[in-house]
Amino acid sequence: MFVAMNRFKIQPGREAEFEEVWRQRESHLDRVPGFVSFHLLRGPSSADHTLYASHSVWQSRAAFEAWTRSEAFRSAHRGAGEHKGLYLGPPQLETFEAVEGVR
Numbered sequence: 001m002f003v004a005m006n007r008f009k010i011q012p013g014r015e016a017e018f019e020e021v022w023r024q025r026e027s028h029l030d031r032v033p034g035f036v037s038f039h040l041l042r043g044p045s046s047a048d049h050t051l052y053a054s055h056s057v058w059q060s061r062a063a064f065e066a067w068t069r070s071e072a073f074r075s076a077h078r079g080a081g082e083h084k085g086l087y088l089g090p091p092q093l094e095t096f097e098a099v100e101g102v103r
Contacts (some may be wrong), residue, residue: 001036001098002058006091009049015042018086019050028072029056034063049088061097 010018020041029035036057043051058064067073 001101002064003096003098004056004058004062004064005096006096007094008054009088009089010086011054011088012045012047012049013021014086015045015050018083021083021086022054024056025076027076029067029076032063032067032070032072034059035067054091061095064095 008018019040027038027039036059039055041053041055043053056064
């Protein structure tokens with residue numbers, strides 16, 4: 001299992017707008033080989049931002065990397081620059097490979 005997370009710092013008061021962008025977005029993930037699941041997570045708020053993380057689970061790092069080179073990835077991220085005012089800086093990518101799991 002491989003997990004890819006992007007952390008986003010969102011302008012205070014614009015959380016609902018940010019969440020709506022994600023709800024309306026066509027991710028194309030359901031058609032991508034090796035994709036397992038996706039969640040958008042809201043974290044703590046502070047005076048200057050609210051923290052969010054996109055959390056996608058993949059069968060392998062190779063499946064995730066193939067997606068990042070695909071037309072589905074380009075389609076899912078088309079128009080992302082239209083919402084720059086929501087973000088305090090670019091997203092921060094973090095990746096993890098599973099070393100243990102419990103079900």
